[in-house]
Amino acid sequence: MKGLGNLGNLASMFKQAQQMQQRLAEVQEELEREEISASSGGGMVNITMNGKQKVTAIKIEPEVVNPDDVQMLEDLLLIAINEAQDRVQELVKERMTALTGGINIPGITS
Numbered sequence: 001m002k003g004l005g006n007l008g009n010l011a012s013m014f015k016q017a018q019q020m021q022q023r024l025a026e027v028q029e030e031l032e033r034e035e036i037s038a039s040s041g042g043g044m045v046n047i048t049m050n051g052k053q054k055v056t057a058i059k060i061e062p063e064v065v066n067p068d069d070v071q072m073l074e075d076l077l078l079i080a081i082n083e084a085q086d087r088v089q090e091l092v093k094e095r096m097t098a099l100t101g102g103i104n105i106p107g108i109t110s
Contacts, residue, residue, distance in 0.1 A: 020100075027095050028052075031051025031052060031091070031095065032052050033051070034091065036049050037049075037084065038084035038087055040083065044060070045058075045061070045064060045073070045076040045077055045079075045080045046058070046080065047077075048084070049087075049088055050088075051091060053085055053088050053089075055081065055084075058077075060073070064076060
């Protein structure tokens with residue numbers, strides 16, 4: 001009968017896992033509503049991305065659009081997109097670390 005006492009621990013662990021799963025879903029919804037912006041070229045190209053790394057807006061100043069130098073615009077876009085992605089990943093890492101209390105849980109934290 002001594003082993004039956006562990007069922008209470010198992011039930012408690014299961015309940016905690018369900019609560020964490022619910023909180024994870026809430027954090028993911030919050031991240032989807034978050035907007036992160038990054039720019040390049042001194043603000044000539046601006047990218048806005050949500051917490052799910054989906055680009056939600058692109059703003060390009062007319063002065064940077066030069067048909068004779070498309071490569072420069074492409075480079076500015078890449079820089080801004082990569083910077084926005086880095087910022088989103090850092091935000092996600094912060095939120096997940098707060099959720100898990102700093103414990104590395106595969107599939108939740110990286």
